[in-house]
Amino acid sequence: xxxxxxxxxxxxxTSTKVAAYEGDSCLCVKVFQHDPKDMAGFxxxxxxxxxxxxLILSYIEEQGFTLEDFDAxxxxxxxxxxxxxxxxxxxxxxxxxxxxxxxxxxxxNLGGILASELAEGPGIPAxxxxxxxxxxxxxxxxxSGHPDYPRRPLFHALNQKAIAKxxxxxxxxxxxxxxxxxxxxxGGITVGAHRNGKIIDVNNGLEGEGAFTAxxxxxxxxxxxxxxAFSGKYGTTYEELRHHFSFDCGLQGYTGTNNGKEVSERxxxxxxxxxxxxxxxxYQVSKEIGAMAPVLQGKIDAILLTGGFxxxxxxxxxxxxxxxxxxxxxxxxxxxEMLSMxxxxxxxxxxxxxxxxxx
Numbered sequence: 001x002x003x004x005x006x007x008x009x010x011x012x013x014t015s016t017k018v019a020a021y022e023g024d025s026c027l028c029v030k031v032f033q034h035d036p037k038d039m040a041g042f043x044x045x046x047x048x049x050x051x052x053x054x055l056i057l058s059y060i061e062e063q064g065f066t067l068e069d070f071d072a073x074x075x076x077x078x079x080x081x082x083x084x085x086x087x088x089x090x091x092x093x094x095x096x097x098x099x100x101x102x103x104x105x106x107x108x109n110l111g112g113i114l115a116s117e118l119a120e121g122p123g124i125p126a127x128x129x130x131x132x133x134x135x136x137x138x139x140x141x142x143x144s145g146h147p148d149y150p151r152r153p154l155f156h157a158l159n160q161k162a163i164a165k166x167x168x169x170x171x172x173x174x175x176x177x178x179x180x181x182x183x184x185x186x187g188g189i190t191v192g193a194h195r196n197g198k199i200i201d202v203n204n205g206l207e208g209e210g211a212f213t214a215x216x217x218x219x220x221x222x223x224x225x226x227x228x229a230f231s232g233k234y235g236t237t238y239e240e241l242r243h244h245f246s247f248d249c250g251l252q253g254y255t256g257t258n259n260g261k262e263v264s265e266r267x268x269x270x271x272x273x274x275x276x277x278x279x280x281x282x283y284q285v286s287k288e289i290g291a292m293a294p295v296l297q298g299k300i301d302a303i304l305l306t307g308g309f310x311x312x313x314x315x316x317x318x319x320x321x322x323x324x325x326x327x328x329x330x331x332x333x334x335x336x337e338m339l340s341m342x343x344x345x346x347x348x349x350x351x352x353x354x355x356x357x358x359x
Contacts, residue, residue: 004071004349007118008341009056011076011110014039016052018059020070021342028063029338045099049113056118066122071349073119074341075111076158077131079104085134085161085199086356087344090116090126094358104154106206108132127355129344130158132206136198141295154206155190156307157199162340163306163332164194178301181292181327183285183319185309186335189213191288193295201295203288208245211284214258214309217249218284251277260309267314282315286322293326300327307335 003023010017014036019029032055042048060067067073077088080097088094090112096102098109112128119126134157144151160182168175176197183191188205189212203210212218228234234244252258254277255266266274289303303323309315310333320329347353 004346005069006342006345007070007073008338009075009111009114010337011107013107016055017338018056019338020060020065024339030059045109045113049110052110053114053117067118068122070124072125072127072345073115074127074129074345075115076108076337076341077128078109078112079106080131080133080358082133082135083131084136085130085157087127087129087348087353088356088358090128091358103133127345127348129341130161132157134199136200138200141201152204153202154204155192155202156184158337158340159184159306159335160192160199162336163304166336167302167304167330179296179299180302180304181289181300182304183289185285185307187214188216189285191292193292195296201292211288212250212281215247215250215252217245251281260312264312264314278315279318282318286319289323303327303329304332305329306332
């Protein structure tokens with residue numbers, strides 16, 4: 001039986017990543033970088049999609065493909081209603097929620113929208129895989145301290161699941177038999193407790209819960225946030241304050257840069273301020289990992305560290321030094337999101353996994 005051919009897409013605020021797979025083999029991959037000034041002019045998902053769609057079509061044509069050459073098209077999942085993990089067919093109900101941003105406005109909403117648009121012509125399936133709103137949390141984990149502010153998962157579900165499954169394959173034990181702590185460290189940082197194939201607790205990385213990141217502050221004292229909000233120091237509108245808490249904090253706030261490589265270089269050159277900030281980031285990530293230990297009753301098969309910041313040997317050393325007593329630590333720099341999307345579609349196309357329906 002031939003390998004299925006799948007086109008995958010992943011959208012960032014200033015990037016468009018597209019890749020073609022035949023089975024597990026990557027046929028081609030391209031990352032388009034966009035000028036932030038250009039992207040600031042798009043006010044709707046439709047406008048944003050219209051800008052990126054021709055880039056994708058031109059690229060696959062350059063590589064000698066047409067849309068008819070693919071068996072499915074997959075986009076990174078967006079902000080929709082809370083879901084169980086799996087591969088979902090993009091349908092009208094999902095598209096309505098993605099376009100209207102009913103559950104949140106984020107560039108990842110483009111995944112389902114453009115997958116559907118590109119798949120419509122050749123009449124092939126459009127999917128999203130393990131969207132960031134996967135909700136497998138236990139009921140007790142959702143209580144925050146007040147009923148108006150429930151804890152909700154907004155995290156790197158796709159890569160967390162992908163790395164956990166990759167580790168399971170490497171040790172030849174089913175993912176649904178393992179108890180893991182998986183930490184993704186990229187633009188956001190999320191730490192999940194995986195038990196028997198479900199992520200039963202995880203921090204809301206998109207909205208600032210957890211460790212501070214390259215640009216976000218992580219968990220802050222509520223009263224201090226209120227004082228700042230009413231002081232007018234960082235703006236007086238919701239959008240101004242949202243921008244501050246989304247882009248001006250974390251490493252950016254402490255060092256003036258969100259670039260981990262630059263911070264590492266400064267440390268090598270003796271910058272004590274940069275070293276303190278990076279150590280504090282490792283310290284906070286370590287505490288988040290430690291917080292997941294009681295969620296798994298201390299029975300942890302492994303701790304998996306992944307994402308862009310996992311390339312930093314210095315940061316990984318500091319974290320591993322803090323948490324290795326809990327369980328063996330394994331490091332997977334970068335992410336497997338593009339391959340994971342292709343594999344999710346292929347599992348459905350081969351009948352290995354049942355497609356999920358968004359309702």
